[in-house]
Amino acid sequence: MEILVASAIGAMMAAAIYLILRLRTFAVILGMTMMTYAINAFLFVSGRLVVNRPPILQGSGEAVDVTMYTDPIPQALVLTAIVIGFGMTAVVVMMSLGAFIEGGDDHINMPQDDREMPPLKTVEDTKKIEEETA
Template sequence: MELIVAATVGVLTSAGIYLILRLRTFPVILGMAMLSYAVNVFLFSTGRLATGMPPVLDHHAKHVDPSLYTDPLPQALVLTAIVISFGMTAVLVLISLGAFLEAKHDKIDISDEEADA
């Protein structure tokens, strides 16, 4: 299970970095979203990967080892990060849409404007 999660974080991170370097606005937005997904999966995995176990200790269930429970704090952090990343993605889409409508293309120009003059 840990190998699958680690590979998923690695693939999401590498795909996000690749898309950010594409010099077009839409792939940059997708790359930022993939990087935020990679961070969310990483944060979620820090709370221990235990399937079928509740995140909160139950004092009535005395037969379950307390070391098998998952930590609820990373789950709360991931929920907060999902909401924040959704809002930031919406802001980035609106900014890139405004830039597209103004410039009539979505290419990111990184050349020095002073050298062009």
């Protein structure tokens, strides 16, 4: 069973990496979603694979046999990660949608004219400004 789990997680990760290397936002969003699955599953299985022993205490709950239950900590961790992951996906979707509506295409790369920085003021320029204000 361990081989199946590891290979499935690896396959999801490979697909995720391939998709985030694409040029359009939607593919990258898909890739990130895939990566969320893979990483959540990975974190979850760090508690090792246990079948039929959910961390729900049986009986009165007073005396607990620890070996009867799977590790609850990775589960708690992943539970919030799933919800936060959704929040993150939503923000990214919104950003890509905004970029598409504003810019007219859904390319992920930064356009050249966005990258251009304002020219630097040289020391002479600064001096000139100072003289003008003085």
